[in-house]
Amino acid sequence: MIEAEHLTKYFEDFLAVEDISLTVDPGTVVAVLGPNGAGKTTTVRMLTSILRPTSGTARIAGYDVATQSAQVRASVGVLTEQHGLYERMKGLDYLDFFGRVYNLPESLRRQRARDLMERFGLGKALDKRVGEYSKGMKQKLALVRAMLHDPPVLLLDEPTSAMDPQSAKQVRDAIMELRRDHRTVVLTTHNLTEASLLSDKIAVIRQGRIIAHGTFDELAENFVGAPLMRLQFTQRINGLADNLPDFMNVEDIGADYIDYTTSTPHDTNPQVLRYMINNGHDVLSLSQQSRTLEDVYLRIVEEDESRVGTTR
Numbered sequence: 001m002i003e004a005e006h007l008t009k010y011f012e013d014f015l016a017v018e019d020i021s022l023t024v025d026p027g028t029v030v031a032v033l034g035p036n037g038a039g040k041t042t043t044v045r046m047l048t049s050i051l052r053p054t055s056g057t058a059r060i061a062g063y064d065v066a067t068q069s070a071q072v073r074a075s076v077g078v079l080t081e082q083h084g085l086y087e088r089m090k091g092l093d094y095l096d097f098f099g100r101v102y103n104l105p106e107s108l109r110r111q112r113a114r115d116l117m118e119r120f121g122l123g124k125a126l127d128k129r130v131g132e133y134s135k136g137m138k139q140k141l142a143l144v145r146a147m148l149h150d151p152p153v154l155l156l157d158e159p160t161s162a163m164d165p166q167s168a169k170q171v172r173d174a175i176m177e178l179r180r181d182h183r184t185v186v187l188t189t190h191n192l193t194e195a196s197l198l199s200d201k202i203a204v205i206r207q208g209r210i211i212a213h214g215t216f217d218e219l220a221e222n223f224v225g226a227p228l229m230r231l232q233f234t235q236r237i238n239g240l241a242d243n244l245p246d247f248m249n250v251e252d253i254g255a256d257y258i259d260y261t262t263s264t265p266h267d268t269n270p271q272v273l274r275y276m277i278n279n280g281h282d283v284l285s286l287s288q289q290s291r292t293l294e295d296v297y298l299r300i301v302e303e304d305e306s307r308v309g310t311t312r
Contacts, residue, residue, distance in 0.1 A: 001026045001153055001184040002047065006056035009042055016042045018208040019056070024201075026152070027182035031189060031199035033297060039208040040188035044157045047186070048076050061152055074102075077146030079156045085138055087131035091122065094130055094141070095148060102149040109148065116144040120174045136167030140174050154178065154185045160194060172197060192293045202293070204300050211304045220291050223299040226263040228289040231272060233257065234282040245275050259289070 099109025
């Protein structure tokens, strides 16, 4: 649904986006992570035909962003941090105005506006002026506007930036609702909690380059290592360390626990449990130690900093 190849953007002598290649399948939610100034917004603007790439190509729903801008914009819904709402208008009138911009028939645009407002908890705000909305409500209204023409692709640029926790949760809940539609969504953010909750895949962008891309599990294994398991016993395990099976890749042994790594937990964990029980050791629990997206993200950035530093 989204195909970018060697996408590059210069602003005079400043390289904002460098050689980005990215493919997003239909129905996938991709979070693009990176600090402010990393190139996330510039990339979104190229994908929506607002900015013309300096070099490289990109296609949205099969349409070229450089030569088929009208078709691209018809296929994309965009939610930005600066949503540009007309605060003196009532919510339904505002959406009706944009429905006309999208050339939707009156009956369709009114019905679709009502349905989407109800879906995202704004049904009682149809006749309120937009200026009376809370921050969370305004952002959800902007999301409804982005979906009004029923686009197959949504590009959400920092959707909860600078919002209070309650408003941010409202918007995240609304985005999670979109999973039911199997739409293709690209979410740019520097909020790691948001990325963990909402995305199927993650791309990390730094200094205009995508430095890592994959599912959380793929990135965790590539940059942090195989999953870490903790085997907890009901009592101290004196002497057990001297007689452990070869299939346990032990990382740490405590008074009443053993930590080990395995890239195949579905196979290894049952073997470990059988071995311990057959040898008379009382197991209290076997669990995977938590690895957060923050751990993975920091390791990715650390490795990139080291790699870039050695090439200078």
